[in-house]
Amino acid sequence: MLLIQPAAAPAQPAGKIPRLAIFSLSEPSSLMTEQSENRYYRALFAELRRLGRVEGQTLAVERYGRERNVAGAAALVAEVVRSNPDVVYVVGAGTQFFKAQTATIPIVGLTGDPIAIGLVQSLARPGGNITGVSVDTGPGIHGKRIELLREIFPGLGKLAFITARLVWEAVQGAAMRAAAGAAGVPLAEVLFEFPVSEAVFAAAIEQAVSSGANAIMVADLPDALAHRELIVKRIATTGLPAMYAFTESVEVGGLIAYSFDLAGLNKRVAADIDAILRGVSPGEIPYFQNTKFELSVNVKTAKALGLTVPATLLASADNVIE
Structure with a gap:
């Protein structure tokens, strides 16, 4: 055409x-x-x-x-x-x-x-x-999120990364693998298909747990923002620390977010x-x-997970939810 x-x-x-x-x-x-x-x-x-x-x-x-x-x-x-x-x-x-x-x-x-x-x-x-x-600010954003998650959760081992297969295969996969490799963190990719629904995210979180990961990262997709309450509640039931890509996820109970x-x-x-x-x-x-980022931390959620938020992390956070 x-x-x-x-x-x-x-x-x-x-x-x-x-x-x-x-x-x-x-x-x-x-x-x-x-x-x-x-x-x-x-x-x-x-x-x-x-x-x-x-x-x-x-x-x-x-x-x-x-x-x-x-x-x-x-x-x-x-x-x-x-x-x-x-x-x-x-x-x-x-x-x-x-x-x-x-x-x-x-x-x-x-x-x-x-x-x-x-x-x-x-x-x-x-x-x-x-x-x-x-x-998109390049592959460095993934490394920064891993770094911040490890700061609040020093016991970070295997990390489950929840994202869309289409995005993973197009641009995200190589960058995320490189970031995890540089940080020495084993990675389990949890990929879902479009269109997205609550059931799709629920299944992805179950898969993240069954992968043997002890922490979760949710990709910066509009669908993750739209379904943030369900995602945060489901992850809370797993007892696993999680890094999010949107401030709004932390506002509804997510542990930590590094967002644009x-x-x-x-x-x-x-x-x-x-x-x-x-x-x-x-x-x-x-x-x-984009060149501006926001770090958000939910202290209440950290306490519920048995985590202590380092003073340096609190001092650098743009948003702290007590």
Whole structure:
């Protein structure tokens, strides 16, 4: 199929209310609001408002959450493309489907490494119709998470890593194996398939326990964030320490998380959306790579696990839950 690359995104005609579509295969549409329980959606809409993009006044928002994914991701993407919004914000998995189906609708993605997964050729000048923000900061993030987990749990032996097979085989596996090898930690990969459900995560946690691991790490996938309460509760029943990738997991009882700044990244997304609606080509907007991280520790959970949180770890934590 021949896709024609646009030279630039057209500026909005006077009097026309631009349309933003938000797409997520992991989260329900009900979370995609200015009053969302998820702080990053609140940050997105607050920044859009600051930029003069107010839903119902100067911006129309269409939501394509996981509840609309009844015929498969490609079919839902096709529905969005037929609707022809002025810009699409894709949260997590899905950006590749948009790349395959449209070269004209501007896309802003919250993704992993956009070069490794074939979205763009360059971070500085993405080209085409896709830009966004990347939560991928290279293989070092895995090593840092292992280091922090070992600091709070010096008895770390075999580590079970829960992630999606698709992500593991594409970019994550080699980096995680290298990080575990460098740390001298035996690794058991626990891989699940999309689509994800509570039953899928429950089975993955059971597999992690049966692997003989004495600690767990949960990958930084949107699905893990969406199902964080179930994951944290299930892992709590195992009695194993666990490292998470989202602050929100620690807020609901997880032991420790080393996470990227999702609220800050969504402010960047809002700026990209605003620029595109002002007529800037997405291909000319640099793909932003995350550089800010948050360390969160739940002291109550540590005590329940019989762990003592080192004073140095508490001093360096951005969020401490007593």
